[in-house]
Every structure is written in C-alpha cells, then in structure tokens.
Amino acid sequence: MCSAKETVISEKDIGMDLNGKESAMVDVIASFISHTSIRLPDDVIAKLEEMRASETEERALQIYDLMFENMRLAQELKRPTCQDTGVLQFFVRCGSNFPYMGSLEEVLKASVLKATKDTPLRYNVVETFSEYNTGNNTGSGVPFIMWEILPGRDDCEIYTYMAGGGCSLPGQSTVLMPSEGYPAAVKFVMDRITTYGLNACPPLLVGVGIGATSETAALNAKHAVLRPIGSHNENERAAELEKMLEESINAVGFGPQGMGGKRSVMGVNVVNTARHPATLAVAVTVGCWSHRRGRLVFDKDLNYRSLTHSKFDGGAL
Ligand code: SF4
Structure with a gap:
C-alpha cells in the first residue's frame, strides 16, 4: 500500500x-x-466577442458582460x-x-x-x-x-x-460497431453533451475524436480542443460533421452558462485517425468558456x- x-x-x-x-x-x-x-487565448476572446455581438437574449448578454468583466478583473488583479x-x-x-x-x-x-x-x-x-x-x-x-x-x-x-473539473466531466469514449455508423457517433456525442454539457460552463469548445480504439479516440478528442477555434477538419465529410454537430448543439439552446441563448458552442472540432475494420471508436471532450x-x-x-x-x-x- x-x-x-x-x-x-x-x-x-x-x-x-x-x-x-x-x-x-x-x-x-x-x-x-x-x-x-x-x-484566455486570442481566438477564444475573439470568439466570445463575436458571440456576444450576435446574441439577442437579455440574460445571455448579461452573462457575456460578466465574462468580459471577469476577464478584465483577472488581468487587473493578476488572478486566474x-x-x-x-x-x-x-x-x-x-x-x-x-x-x-x-x-x-x-x-x-x-x-x-x-x-x-x-x-x-x-x-x-x-x-x-x-x-x-x-x-x-x-x-x-x-x-x-x-x-x-x-x-x-x-x-x-x-x-x-x-x-x-467541470469541463472534464463530459469526457467519454466508446467503441461502436461499424454497422452502427456515424449516426451512432453523433448520438453518442449529443447524449453526452446534453447530459453533462451544462456542468462545463458553456459556451463550449467540443472536441470529437474518431479512431480505432477508445484511447486513440480519446486522444484525438483532446487534440481537437487544442486546435484553433474556426479551423476545420481537412476531410470534407469530417468538416461537415463539425458543422452539423455545431448547429445541433447550438439548437439545444444552452446559451452562456446554460442560462439560455442563441448559441451554446464556440465550435466543434473533429480529429480523426484510421480505424480497425471491426470498430468505430468515438470520444468527446470539451473546453469551457474559460478554455x-x-x-x-x-x-x-x-x-x-x-x-x-x-x-x-x-x-x-
Ligand atoms: S469555467 Fe471551466 S474550469 Fe471554471 S468552473 Fe467552469 S468548467 Fe470549470
């Protein structure tokens, strides 16, 4: 022991x-x-500014204002x-x-x-x-x-x-039967985000990993949240998946800090590597607004x- x-x-x-x-x-x-x-990183600040500018719901705007005041005070007081x-x-x-x-x-x-x-x-x-x-x-x-x-x-x-802690909580990986196909991967991601996404202080940066095994998919998901916001997967189909997931999660309506709003994610990034013929592994992890x-x-x-x-x-x- x-x-x-x-x-x-x-x-x-x-x-x-x-x-x-x-x-x-x-x-x-x-x-x-x-x-x-x-x-916060330059791309996160720029994205939060863009999201605040396009928001119309009063409560969501108040939350964005609080986030920017938080950022201002963090720098003034030199606190995280x-x-x-x-x-x-x-x-x-x-x-x-x-x-x-x-x-x-x-x-x-x-x-x-x-x-x-x-x-x-x-x-x-x-x-x-x-x-x-x-x-x-x-x-x-x-x-x-x-x-x-x-x-x-x-x-x-x-x-x-x-x-x-909060932004690590939604993380999960699984291995699907290839016959379940990419729709099952989408369901897995959506289930996870709609169940635990609120714990991660939206707006979120969602990382999705696709690969052969649970650990390669998980690592790909992590690499996905390290990728810049606004970047796209080079594979056309993977890029389409990013767009579709982004629109779907936004439609859930979390808004900033889950208080409701037009948008819930700063982006969805997919990183993929090759798989085994008999497996389709998928993983999700998220970054919070304070990414x-x-x-x-x-x-x-x-x-x-x-x-x-x-x-x-x-x-x-
Ligand atoms: S802002 Fe991020 S790190 Fe901070 S409590 Fe929320 S999820 Fe956790």
Whole structure:
C-alpha cells in the first residue's frame, strides 16, 4: 500500500539537476502557464466577442458582460479567470534534435511547481486511492505529458492545457460497431453533451475524436480542443460533421452558462485517425468558456514565441 510520503513528488528534488539554460526555460514556461491562467487565448476572446455581438437574449448578454468583466478583473488583479485552474497537461511536439529534450520532463514539472507558487494556482491534484491532495499540483503521472517526436527538427512546440473539473466531466469514449455508423457517433456525442454539457460552463469548445480504439479516440478528442477555434477538419465529410454537430448543439439552446441563448458552442472540432475494420471508436471532450490552452514554441537557442497568446512576452502579463 502506498503511503502519502511515498507518492508525493518532492519539491526539493524537482529541478535540482537543471543547468542555467534549462532553469531559464522553467521561468518562461512557468510564466506562460501563469499567463494562460489569467488571459484566455486570442481566438477564444475573439470568439466570445463575436458571440456576444450576435446574441439577442437579455440574460445571455448579461452573462457575456460578466465574462468580459471577469476577464478584465483577472488581468487587473493578476488572478486566474476561473478558480479551478485544473490539472496541468502538456502535449509536446519535440524535434529529435532539440538540445533540451532529455531534460524537458524535469523542466515541465519544475514549471508547474513554480507557476503554482507564483500565480498562485489552486491545488488540484489528488492521489487516487490514497485520496490526499499533494498540495503542489504534481503527483503520480501529473503533469500529464504526451510526446510526439519530430525527426530531424530542432525546435519544440509545447501545448499547455488546464483541465478543469467541470469541463472534464463530459469526457467519454466508446467503441461502436461499424454497422452502427456515424449516426451512432453523433448520438453518442449529443447524449453526452446534453447530459453533462451544462456542468462545463458553456459556451463550449467540443472536441470529437474518431479512431480505432477508445484511447486513440480519446486522444484525438483532446487534440481537437487544442486546435484553433474556426479551423476545420481537412476531410470534407469530417468538416461537415463539425458543422452539423455545431448547429445541433447550438439548437439545444444552452446559451452562456446554460442560462439560455442563441448559441451554446464556440465550435466543434473533429480529429480523426484510421480505424480497425471491426470498430468505430468515438470520444468527446470539451473546453469551457474559460478554455485555458496555450501553445509555446522554442527554437534550439530557446528563443520563444506563443502562437495562442499574442500578448505573452515572458512575463505573466
Ligand atoms: S468548467 Fe471551466 S469555467 Fe467552469 S468552473 Fe470549470 S474550469 Fe471554471
């Protein structure tokens, strides 16, 4: 049986082996995490502005106004846009020649610890079965890090994601019989969104994954919510599915925060990979209105830029 002592990641051990450049990388990533907790991505802000402009229902307009006031105050007071700053996840697309690949896992863990203290972020990591909060936003398998190695490249792209409780709740994957077809996938997504979507603070960004197994579909769904709002799947039929689901979920009439309104989603993104002849796996996950995802790119000399947060200059704000 694991004791609390055995499973807590020791703060003093994280980052001990990092050199000066790696520590500088920790400072940048920690600042970026803080920044993304305080300021939403450019595309999310633009979409919320567009949705507010096209809304006609009085209560929905009041909710949008509150959201924008929330965002203004978050920046003024340097506080996260939502108290639930989630469990940190990283999706790393790293060139095989990136000089710091070997220490990147340590860098990311140290960045989470630093961002947790500096921002501050709420302690959200609870060890399962032992059922205690680690108190520093790290734990067994947290931060979650998913790697993609890009042969021959020397840069590194890091997607950051704060997986909040409410917006993680609707997530589910299943494996359908291919004979059930894509209509069954649509029913699965609609059932899930109409049952749990309200828990996720609409308007939502809905990610749908299609693939061979439950875990590949789930991962595709996550990649879908990392994709920019307004982007479309390259496959014409998948793009049609995105449009159809978006219209269908909007027609449910959640509106912002589920208080009613013309639109319920910021978008529906589908990411698909090939399937087994005998399976059609589908998964859904959602991002909430406070969709804290970021994208940061380092070159081999650790020059960096954000592709999601144009105001990020290395500081929290
Ligand atoms: S769903 Fe999003 S906005 Fe709502 S409480 Fe959770 S993290 Fe915050």
